[in-house]
Structure formats: C-alpha cells, structure tokens
Amino acid sequence: MDSAFVDRAWDKWVKGNLGSSGSPLKAAVLINYDPTGPSRLLSTIAEQEGIDLFPVELKQFIDFMRRGNLPTETFVLGSNQYIITSVHENWFAARCLNTTQPAGEGAIVMQTAVYVLVALYDGSIGSASRAMAAADHFASQLGRKNL
Numbered sequence: 372m373d374s375a376f377v378d379r380a381w382d383k384w385v386k387g388n389l390g391s392s393g394s395p396l397k398a399a400v401l402i403n404y405d406p407t408g409p410s411r412l413l414s415t416i417a418e419q420e421g422i423d424l425f426p427v428e429l430k431q432f433i434d435f436m437r438r439g440n441l442p443t444e445t446f447v448l449g450s451n452q453y454i455i456t457s458v459h460e461n462w463f464a465a466r467c468l469n470t471t472q473p474a475g476e477g478a479i480v481m482q483t484a485v486y487v488l489v490a491l492y493d494g495s496i497g498s499a500s501r502a503m504a505a506a507d508h509f510a511s512q513l514g515r516k517n518l
Contacts, residue, residue, distance in 0.1 A: 376516055377401070377417060380509070380512050381401060381509075384512070385420045388505040388509075389421055390420070395501035395502050395505040396421070396490050396491060398422035398490075398491040399420055399489065399490045399491065400416060400419045400448075400488070400489040401417045401419070401487075401488055402414050402429065402433070402487045403485060403486060404433065404485065405485055414430075414433045414487075417486065421491070422449055422491065423449075424448065424449060428448065428449065431446070431447055432447070432448060432489075436487065441458050441463055442458060448478065448491070450469075452467070452468045452469050453465035453466065453467055453477075453478050454466055454468055461482050461483070462479060462481040462506070462510075463479075464477060464499060465477060472494075474494045475493075475495055476494075477494070477495075477502065479492070479499070479503050481506050483510055483513045483514055484513075484514075488509060488513075490502050490505060
C-alpha cells in the first residue's frame with residue numbers, strides 16, 4: 372500500500388470537494404478494509420474530514436459491511452442512522468433516517484480493493500449526483516494505483 376500516494380491524493384481531493392460553500396460533500400471518511408482478510412485484522416480510519424468517527428462506531432459499520440445484508444439493514448455513522456436506497460457493484464447510496472436538515476442527508480459508500488470511502492452530503496437527488504461524482508473521482512484514483 373502506498374500511503375504517501377493516498378495522503379497526497381486525499382488532501383488534493385478534499386480541497387476540491389469538502390468544506391467550502393457549494394462543495395458536493397460535507398464530510399468523508401477513508402477506511403482501510405479488506406473483506407477477504409481474516410476477521411482479526413482491524414479496519415482503521417486512514418483519513419477523515421468533516422466528521423470525527425471513533426473505533427467503536429467504525430467497528431459497527433465494518434460489521435455491517437461484512438454481513439453484506441445491505442438492502443435489509445441500516446447502519447450508523449456518527450450520530451446518524453442510514454438506510455440503503457440503491458446498491459450497485461462496488462458502491463451503494465443511503466439516506467439518513469434521523470436528519471434535521473430540511474432537504475435531507477445522504478451517504479455514498481464506495482469500495483475499492485483495500486479501502487471503503489464514505490462520502491456524506493446534504494440535500495436530495497441533485498446533491499446525491501454531485502456526491503457520487505466526487506466519490507467516484509477519488510475511488511478511480513485509488514483504482515489506478517490498485518488500492
């Protein structure tokens with residue numbers, strides 16, 4: 372794993388997609404995750420911006436991913452609970468069930484060979500499309516490096 376590449380790519384991607392008004396994302400988390408590895412290997416947060424997750428929350432999310440029952444379960448990140456709205460080959464979309472935002476909140480979760488990228492956004496369909504494009508851009512950078 373080329374962690375220096377991941378750090379540089381993350382920093383560049385975050386600058387263009389998070390934090391400023393009009394950005395497609397409000398937060399993102401990059402998690403080391405190998406679904407084929409032994410369960411004793413712990414997944415860790417490689418990078419995060421706009422959200423502070425803790426190991427207990429990460430374990431619950433990784434357990435959710437390992438179970439693979441995406442359309443039938445909900446998952447929790449931070450203080451929000453999400454329900455899956457669409458599942459695709461290497462990514463899924465989810466909507467927040469307990470949002471206080473009038474337009475709603477959502478998450479795009481993309482899996483690469485050794486990472487899971489969680490991109491969080493505020494809004495509805497248009498915002499989801501922009502969040503998907505932003506997440507896909509970063510995931511494709513990792514894919515070119517086979518990460």
